Amino acid sequence: MNMSIQENHNDHIDSETGKLGMWIFLFTELFLFGGLFLVYAVFRAKYSEDFHSAARELNAFIGTMNTVFLLVSSMTVAMAITAIQKNQKKLAMFLVSVTLLLAALFMMNKFFEWSHKFEFKLYPGSEVLKNLPRGELLFFGLYFMMTGLHALHVLIGMILLSINFIKIKAGKVNQAHYLLLENSGLYWHLVDLIWIFLFPLLYLIT
C-alpha cells in the first residue's frame, strides 16, 4: 500500500514499473488470504456438518447487500480512472467519493452484523462459543478472522482512496500522472475479489 503512495513522489518511476510492483504486491495479498482459505478448506472437509449448521447463523441478506456495495464500488473506481484519463477532474472526484460512500456503507453493515453476533455472545473466546460443537466453533473463528482481515483491507483501501481524493483536488493526480489512482483502483478490485470468494464460502453454502 505504501508503495503506491511513495511511487508517486518519484518522478522517474514510470507507470509500467509502478503497476508491475503493484501487481506483485497483489499476489502476496492473495497468498496471505490463501492461507486462510486453505485452513477453511481443511476444516470444512473435516467438519462439514458443523459448518453447514453454523453458516445458517449468518444473514445472507446483509451479505448480499455488502456484495452489491463492493461490486458497484469496484465499477465506480474504474470509472474514476477513466474520468481522470479524460481529464474530467470533477467527475473523477465525484466517482471516488461515491466509492468511498459505498465502502462506508459496507463497513456499517459489517459493524451491525458483528455487533449482532456479539449480542448473542458469539465472539471468539466467549462461553457460548466454547460450548458449541468444535466445527461450529472453528467456523465462527474463521468467520471473524477472514471478515476481520478483509475489513482491515477495506479500511486501508478507504484511506488510499481518500488520499487520492485530496490529490485529485490538488491536481497532483491528473491526466498525465494517475499511477496512484490506478494502483489504488487495483487494490480496491482485490478487496472486492476477495469478498467475492468470502461471500459464498461463508454465507451461501449452508
Next chain:
Amino acid sequence: MSNTETGTHVSYLQHKGKYKGILSWLLTTDHKKIGLLYLYCIIVFFFVAAILGVLMRIELIAPGETIMGPQTYNGMFTIHGIIMIFIIVIPALPAVFGNFFLPILIGAKDVAFPKLNLFSFYLFLIGAIFGVLSQFIGGGAPDTGWTFYVPYSAESSTNVIYALIAAFILGFSSILTGLNFIVTIHRMRAPGMGWFRMPLFPWSLYATAWIQVLATPIIGITLLMVIAERVLKIGFFDPALGGDPVLFQHLFWIYSHPAVYIMILPGMGIVTEIFPTFSQKPVFGYTAILLSSLAIAFVGYFVWGHHMFTAGISYGSRWFFSFLTFIVAVPSAIKVFNWVSTMYGGSIDLKPPLLYAISFIFLFMIGGFTGLTLGALAANVQVHDTAFVVAHFHYIIFGGMGFAFFAGMHYWYPKMFGRMYSNKLANIAWGILFTGFNVLYFPLFIIGLQGMPRRYFDYLPQFQTGHVISTVGAFILFTGLILMVYNFVYHIKRGAIAPANPWKGVTLEWQIPSPPSHENFDEIPVITTDPYIFGTSTENKQK
C-alpha cells in the same frame, strides 16, 4: 577509468544530498547507503546471537546445570534461532549485497522503488527491535524454539507474541525487498543487457525474490493465526478447540522450507561471481547455473513435508516429499560441478574471497550430503530431532550462507569502502574460522548419530566428549570472527586506497570507481557482450 580517486569523482559516501549529518544516512534512498545500514544492523545482531550461541555451548560443556537453568537455556536457543534466521540469515544477502550491488551489476542508478527500499529497512528495524524486546520484557524470553510449534506456542506464558509480531514484520520487510528486486530486474537493466547477459548474482537474487514474494505471505498469515489463537482463543491449531497442530506444521514449513533457499541461493550467486574473477576464466555453464537457481527455487516449494516425517503424515506424502527432496540435490550438484569446472584450467589467484568461496563448496557439500541422510525416510527416523540435524543445518546455513557472506564481504569490501583490508590478516582469520567451524559442528554429527537429542539442556555422560570438542570449536570460531571483523573495521579508514578493479573482475561494478559515485554511473553503460569475458575484450572494455 582507473585513476578515479583524484579529480572530480565524489563517492556516494561523500555525496551531499538533501539532508546533512546522520539524517543523510537515516533518510537516504541511495541503495548503497541502505545496504550499509542493513550491514551495520546485521553485524550487531549477529554478535548478539553468536554470543548466545557461545553461552549455550558453555552450558553444554558438562552434563547438568553449568552456567544457566533450563528455562534460560530454552529462551537462549529460541532467541538465537529467531535472531539468526529472521534478522540475519534471511535478509542478510539480499538486503546487504543485493541492495548494494544489484543495481550496479545490471547497470542501473538505483532500485525501482528507492523509497520503498528505505521503508523496508525501517520495517526490518522495527521487527528486529520487537525481536530483542521479546527477550527482556514481562513474562521472560520465548521458549518455543524459532519454529513456534503449536499447541505449546499458544500456551507458553512467555513473550511469544512479541516474537511472533517480530517475525511477521520482518517477513513484510522481506516481501517488499523481494518485490523491489523483481521489478528492478524486469525494468531497470541497462540497454543491451538481455536476460541472458545478466550476471549470475542478479539471477540468483531474482530466483530468491520470487520465493520471498510468494512464500512469505503464508508465514505471515500463519503467525497471525497463532496470534489470534493466543489473544482471541480461536482454536485453529489447538486440538482441544477442534484445531489441528499438524496443519500448523504444514503452513509453517510451506514458508520456512523455501526460506532455506532464500538463505542459500544468493550465497550461491555470490560465489558464482567470485570463481570466474579469481580464475580469470568465464563461468562454466552460465545457462546451467541460472536454470539450476530457478529449479531450486521451484522445487524448493514442494519439499516442506520432509520436516514432518515423524509428525504422522501419510506414507504416500512421506514418499512424495522424500523423493522431491532428493530431486533438489540435482540442481545443487549442477552448481557445484560448474564452480569446480570454472576453476579448472584457470589462472587461480588464491585471495581471501576465493578461500571463502572454496570453503563454501566444501561445507555446503557436507551439509548437502547429510541433508540427503535426513531426506531418506528410514534414516530420518533415526536422526530426527537430534544434534545431527543441528550440525546439518549449521553446515548449510553458516557454512553455506555465512561463508558466502564472508566471501562477499572480502570480495566487495574494496568497492564498498574504497579501502583494502590486510590480505594476511584475512587469511589467518579464514584459517581460524574454518578450523573452528568444523571443530564446532562436526562432533555434533557424531553425537547426533549416537542419539544426542537437539534442544536439550542436559545429556547423558557418554556424549560429553563430543560436547567438549564442540565447545572448544565455538571459542576458536568466535576468535576467527573477531579477527575478521577487526580486519574490516581497522582498515575502513586506514587501509590502502583501493583501485577501481583490485581483482581484475569484468562485471560492471569493477568498471566504476571505488567507492562508486552517488548515481553509480556517469552515463548508463551499453552492454554489448556476455557478462564473463576475460582477456583481450576486457582490455577493450576498460580502456
